[in-house]
Amino acid sequence: MLSHLSIRDIVLIERLDIDFSAGLSVLTGETGAGKSILLDSLSLALGARGDAGLVRHGADQGQVTAVFDVSMGHPARELLRENAIEDEGDVILRRVQNADGRTRVFINDQPASVALMRQVGRVLVEIHGQHDERALVDTAAHRELLDAFGGHGGLAQSVRAAWREWRKAEQELQRHRARVEAAAREADFLRASVEELAKLDPQPGEEEQLAEERAAMMRAEKTAADIADAQEVLGGQQSPIPTLASLLRRLQRKADEVPGLLDDIIQSLDEALLSLDGAQSAVDAAMRATEFDPQRLEQAEERLFALRAAARKHNVMVDDLPALRDRMDNDLADLDAGEERLGALEQETVERRAAYDRLAAELSSARKTTAETLAETVMAELPALKLERARFIVQIGSNADEPLAEGIDTVEFWVQTNPGTRPGPMMKVASGGELSRFLLALKVALADRGSAPTLVFDEIDTGVGGAVADAIGQRLARLASRIQVLSVTHAPQVAARANTHYLIAKAGSQEQVTTRIRVMEPQERQEEIARMLAGATVTEEARAAATRLLQENV
Numbered sequence: 001m002l003s004h005l006s007i008r009d010i011v012l013i014e015r016l017d018i019d020f021s022a023g024l025s026v027l028t029g030e031t032g033a034g035k036s037i038l039l040d041s042l043s044l045a046l047g048a049r050g051d052a053g054l055v056r057h058g059a060d061q062g063q064v065t066a067v068f069d070v071s072m073g074h075p076a077r078e079l080l081r082e083n084a085i086e087d088e089g090d091v092i093l094r095r096v097q098n099a100d101g102r103t104r105v106f107i108n109d110q111p112a113s114v115a116l117m118r119q120v121g122r123v124l125v126e127i128h129g130q131h132d133e134r135a136l137v138d139t140a141a142h143r144e145l146l147d148a149f150g151g152h153g154g155l156a157q158s159v160r161a162a163w164r165e166w167r168k169a170e171q172e173l174q175r176h177r178a179r180v181e182a183a184a185r186e187a188d189f190l191r192a193s194v195e196e197l198a199k200l201d202p203q204p205g206e207e208e209q210l211a212e213e214r215a216a217m218m219r220a221e222k223t224a225a226d227i228a229d230a231q232e233v234l235g236g237q238q239s240p241i242p243t244l245a246s247l248l249r250r251l252q253r254k255a256d257e258v259p260g261l262l263d264d265i266i267q268s269l270d271e272a273l274l275s276l277d278g279a280q281s282a283v284d285a286a287m288r289a290t291e292f293d294p295q296r297l298e299q300a301e302e303r304l305f306a307l308r309a310a311a312r313k314h315n316v317m318v319d320d321l322p323a324l325r326d327r328m329d330n331d332l333a334d335l336d337a338g339e340e341r342l343g344a345l346e347q348e349t350v351e352r353r354a355a356y357d358r359l360a361a362e363l364s365s366a367r368k369t370t371a372e373t374l375a376e377t378v379m380a381e382l383p384a385l386k387l388e389r390a391r392f393i394v395q396i397g398s399n400a401d402e403p404l405a406e407g408i409d410t411v412e413f414w415v416q417t418n419p420g421t422r423p424g425p426m427m428k429v430a431s432g433g434e435l436s437r438f439l440l441a442l443k444v445a446l447a448d449r450g451s452a453p454t455l456v457f458d459e460i461d462t463g464v465g466g467a468v469a470d471a472i473g474q475r476l477a478r479l480a481s482r483i484q485v486l487s488v489t490h491a492p493q494v495a496a497r498a499n500t501h502y503l504i505a506k507a508g509s510q511e512q513v514t515t516r517i518r519v520m521e522p523q524e525r526q527e528e529i530a531r532m533l534a535g536a537t538v539t540e541e542a543r544a545a546a547t548r549l550l551q552e553n554v
Helices: 035-045 075-082 114-124 139-150 153-185 187-200 206-235 241-254 263-289 294-314 318-381 432-446 466-480 522-534 540-552
Strands: 002-010 013-019 024-028 061-068 091-098 103-107 110-112 125-129 391-398 409-416 454-458 484-488 500-508 513-519
Touching: 002 035, 013 035, 013 513, 024 466, 035 061, 035 091, 035 125, 035 454, 035 484, 035 513, 075 091, 075 114, 091 114, 103 114, 114 125, 125 432, 139 153, 139 318, 139 409, 139 432, 153 187, 153 318, 187 294, 187 318, 206 263, 206 294, 206 318, 241 263, 294 318, 318 391, 318 409, 318 432, 391 432, 409 432, 432 454, 432 466, 466 484, 500 522, 522 540
Parallel strands: 024 484, 024 500, 125 454, 454 484
Antiparallel strands: 002 013, 002 061, 061 091, 091 103, 103 110, 391 409, 500 513
């Protein structure tokens, strides 16, 4: 419930702090005293649209803080946890409105968005008046209220879960079907590519190995030509070795004739011939080492070119060809398995939809039964509210072909204000005063089900008096026995039933007027109710009537 409201520099309110209690609290005061400002301030703290015009003249900013005492399992706390906001203790909504139009939001002293404040505010407070039935504008709220009245929460949750499971299965079916269809369109290409790659049989690292082998053979081919030249020089027709050998033999035969003269020459020629012979052996060995199979070079080149051509065709690196082959092979296997998986998903989707349909039909049936009970309960409240000739209708439309998470039903509250008139949506058919009374009857029927913990009624008793005003007071008091009710009222019959009575009044000079609010003591309360009965001049008869009203509602 709303436990405290603090207002600073909003329109005519300079500084205001109000503590609220459980039960029925009424706010009264003369016209223009500032009751609407109080509600505008509360609305601002609940996420209503900000307006620079709300800031008190001369102030840089206005501020409203609303403090709520709510249970630990309340939806407001769930919203705070979902948005990483501390939810221990009271829930505190604070709105700062700057005179330049900028606005700031704080929830439990943490910066937040206006949208989140509005979400939290919606589950904490409902404000209703002749022109502000915000909880009933959206027909989705009518369905929620009907479910709350009938206690369909568990079944409605099961329907939502079944709907999510069905939608999940359907989405997976659609995704898988798209994959299968795409694979089927590429099946011929995949099969040809897999056959081609299987025949090619690329191996990891094969390109580098072939490239190195090819380069080595090409280097050997170039080197072999030079070695062959060396071999021709040393062992061919122009080889100096036979000439040098013949010269060495002649000199050896002459050596004895000239002792010591030819020894050095003979030794040098002998060493030269040995070196040349060694060189010729080395050249022959090198020639043998450079020998390679030209056919092998051709094969390596053909293999390398085939691998690189396949890589270009599939726009991958050569080393990625083995993985590509495996992936395409798997895609073909998936295509075959996908047909089986597609059938399984189709069956699962049918089963999920059937489960949803069963639960949605059960919920729809329960709603239709509950709709009759709710209409009867609301109708029972109407005579005392001077709507005895009116009818309240819970209009349900069901369409199994348009399944929603909330089921197959649309729910809208209709009314017929007089016999012979055409029934229609309550928000369009009922006049302002009628709408307020229909709303009150509906809230009484719902009691604390499907309602925020705090209800604010803004002058719903306008234009009625006597027995009708008393009936409104009775019903507000009944509501207040279950949830907190705040009512801005001009009806003394309503004010007399309050647990707490607040007086809103203007104070100050002609230069500066401010709005004040205070809790009234019993004697002051009697005088205020007498004023509400009598008008500008309070008579003794009015005071006596006020005393009777208060005594009757003790």
